[in-house]
Amino acid sequence: MLLTALKSFQSGSLDGKMNNKTTCFLWSLRQFSTLAPRRTLWLVHPWGLCRRQIAHPSWNPRNPLLHDFDNRSQSSVHYLFQNALNFKSVNGDLQTNGIHTATVPAVVRLLCSRRLSLDSKHSFFSVGQSDDGLWKRHIHHEASNETALIKETQPNYRDRSQEYNSLSDVLDAFSKAPTFPSSSYFLTMWKIAKRMSKDQKHFEKQLMFNHPAFNQLCEHMMREAKIMHYDHLLFGLNAMVNLGIPQNTLLVQTLLRITQERINECDEKCLSILATAVASMEPCKNVDVLRAGLRILADQQVWKIERIFTLQAMMKCVGKDAPIALKKKLEMKALQELDRFSVLNSQRMFGALAAMNHRSVALLNECSKVVLENIHGCPSKILFSILQACRDLRYRNVALLTGIADYVAATFDMWRLKQVLSFLLLFETFGFRATHLMDLFMKKVVDEPEFLNVKTAEAILHVYSSLGHCHRGQNREFLDRMAGALTGSLHQISSDELLQAVCSCCVMNHFPLAAINQLLQKDVVSELLTSGNVERNIYKLRLLKTCLELDDTPYCKSLDIPLPPVPAAPQHPNAKVEGALRSLLGGEGCFSTNVQLPHNCRIDFEIRMDANRSQVLPFSDADSSAADTQRVAVLCVRPSSYCLQSTHPRGLLAMKMRHLNIMGFHVILVNTSEIERLEMKDAITLLKSKVYSTEALPAADVNLQSPC
Known part of the structure; x- marks a missing residue:
């Protein structure tokens, strides 16, 4: 011919x-x-x-840059891997280990369209339809000297997942009448698996791997991969990844290799499917090559992408180590398409930006508005993913956090306590104190203590102590419930968990005696000082010792904890605050800098005043023990020492204020970030209002400094 x-x-x-x-x-x-x-x-x-x-294979003039990329990148890729699935073939074309190939005669390669499949004997075939509605090939040999007549029909990809009840049913249908393309079977099994519960899905996957037709289906898929439509190949690959077929198997690695060879056939639909599959795969040489190819395609075609879902799939796929220029280009494309964003697009944009570690404030702000406007009925999974993405991107939008917290509080009875606790743990990573929601949760825990176990009690104590949250009406009963959960599980809690939980209680001015006695056993202390994060353990043991010595506790035993000496604290007080105090008080003799106090407590500046705090006393004339002398401690604190966008001190700062009050100090907090933004004269005015003020501390601070 x-x-x-x-x-x-x-x-x-x-x-x-x-x-x-x-x-x-x-x-x-x-x-x-x-x-x-x-x-x-x-x-x-x-x-x-x-x-x-x-x-070159699959050369496409529409993508000239990728024409050379395929051959450059693939030459350095090795395709040897272990633990491959065992594939059997009566022809011997497929082996068990090493590199496996299926040989196709040259005449078949020449005459066979990509839409056709081959049987194990490489026979020519036409297409018919079986009784069950699946497309079926009938093998025939028509003698002809010049040409072989090949009749083909577009593979039917309509959804058949409703026709089967299990993954094994799909494999049974395949074993009775194999049809082209084989990727349709994997896609059908994936759709069925999505409807199953976690346990049922695990059981069905085990049956799938052990089914006698599964290896045969894998063999068909590898044989047909080079000739089936590219989107069918990618649908099959994506379905395999989601079905949990191990990535290092011969099947998956073969499809990755063929996908590389044919990457120039990508249109926008294929780009979306491939990006979704690659984004969910673990790094390996074949995946890395595909990711690099997709980055080139994204750079070439970003302005031609029409579907928002495809754009977001590309953003997830390019990865965190993509060039910043490519990230910026994807961001600009997304900003250009903002008016076309659906609610789902806005919700998914958080995860897309987090996947490539690109913090676009403009894009996040606009998507946050859409999320808040449509928050009612939003699934918990989506809300969790949004908060996790904001945490990873260090994006602190108070309006978004407040809106989500208010929504959860308004629908509190619809949520399980574990779900609410998950929200509170995420809020804590932002330093965000959702007051109303935390009060509701405290009341619910008091009413339903059976919810508590060691893990949940430890998590709850961490959140409430970190944010310094308490509610005078129910704080004592709430902490008693926490202590009860710890006491009932002392036989199974680890030393690290026990130390963490006890320190959280101490920060909140609560002291569970049974847990403390267990923690201060010599063997437990010795284990903490020799294993795990020793530096962190030493810090927490010092904190525990300070609380037991200063606070009004029922613990009466003498403490003999052999702790290493405290390292010298760096001396770098805030220069602007020091200059403002010098101008305000009339020289350095009226205040002291970087004062080290007993119990490992250090303050930035100390001022001594009369009992009414109306006059500053020079250090040479003042006696710190005199009844008419008021010692003032000035603490320079960072914004992170407060709860997000508030003046409420977080747990450790509140505990330090409580201890300074016990030692006879009046505490003044100076926000260093606020001071740095002010002119010197304004900074002096601010400090004057704080130093000479006779107003009592806010009620929240009083609660945190006094026993419950």
């Missing part, structure tokens, strides 16, 4: 019109160059001349 077509082509006129034989020749040659491995071909030019050219 090729010879006949070539002669006809060379003898034809040059008027631009090809006869049918010429068209057939060019079509066959194009299919051959697509299916054949890289080799030297003789290409015929319109003028009847021939020239030598290197033909």
Whole structure:
């Protein structure tokens, strides 16, 4: 056929019109160059001349940059891996270990369209429809000297997941009448698996792997991968990843390799499917090559992408180590399409930005508005993912956090306590104190203590102590419930968990005696000082010792904890605050800098005043023990020492204020970030209002400094 077509082509006129034989020749040659491995071909030019050219698999003139990329990147990739699935073949084409290939005769490669599949004997076949509605190939051999007539039908990809009840049913249907393409079976099994519970899905997957037809289906998939439609190949690969087929198996690695070879066939639909699959896969050489290719495609085609979902899939796929220029280009494309964003697009944008670690405040602000406007009925999974993405991106939007907290509080009875606790743990990472929600949760825990166990009690204590939250009406009963949960599980709690829980109680001015006695056993203390995070354990043991010595506790035993000496604290008080105090008080003799106090307590500045705090006393004339002398401690604190966008001190700062009050100090907090933004004269005015103020401390601070 090729010879006949070539002669006809060379003898034809040059008027631009090809006869049918010429068209057939060019079509066959194009299919051959697509299916054949890289080799030297003789290409015929319109003028009847021939020239030598290197033909690459799946060359696509629409993506000229990727033409060379495939061959450069793949040459350095090794495809040897362990623990591959065992695939059997009666022909012996597929082996168990090493690199496995299925050999296809050259004549079949030449004449077979990508839409066709081959049976194990590489026979020609046509397409028919079986009784069960699945497309079926009937093998036949029609003798012809010039051509083999191949009848093909577009593979039917309609959703058949409703026709089967289990993954094994799909494999049974395949074993009875295998159809093309094999990827449709994997896609159907994935859709069925999505409807199952976690336990049922695990059981069904085990049955799938042990099914006698599963290896045969994998074999068919590998054999057909080079000739099926590219989107069908990608649908099958994505379904395999979601079904949990191990990534290092021969099946998945073979499909990754073929996907690389045919990456130039990507249109926008394929780009979306491939990006989704790659984004969910673990790094390996084949995945890394595909990710690099997708970055090139994204850079080339970002302005041509029409679907928002495809854009977000590309953002997730390019990864955190993508070039900043590519991240910026994707961000600009998303900003350009903001008016087309659906509610779901806005919700997913948080995860897309977090996946490539790109903090676009403008994009996040706009998406936050859409999320808040449509928050009612929003699933918990989406809200969790939004908060997790904001945490990873260090994006602290108080309006968004408040809106989510208010929504959870308003629908509190609809949530399980574990879900609410998950929200509170995420809020704590922002330093955000959702007052109303935390009060509701405290009341619920008091009313339903059976919810508590060691893990939940430890998590709850961490959140409430970190944010310094208490409620005078129910704080004592709430902490008693926490202490009861710890006491009932002392036989199974680890030393690290016990130390963490006890320190959280101490920060909140509560002291569970049974837990403390267990913690201060010599063997437990010795374990904490020699294993795990020793530096953190030493810090927490010092905190415990200070609380037991200063606070009004029922613990009466003498403490003999062998702790290493406290390292010298760095001396770098805030220069602007020091200058403002010098101007305000009239020299350095009226205050002291970087004062080290007993119990490992350090303050930035100390001022001594009269009992009414109306006059500053020089240090040379003041006696710190005199009854008419008021010692003032000035603490320079960072914004992170407060709860987000508030003046409420977090747990450790509140505890330090409580201890300074016990030692006879009046505490003044100076926000260093606020001072740095002010002119010197304004900073002096602010400090004057704090130093000479006689107003009592806020009620929240009083609660945190006094026993419950």
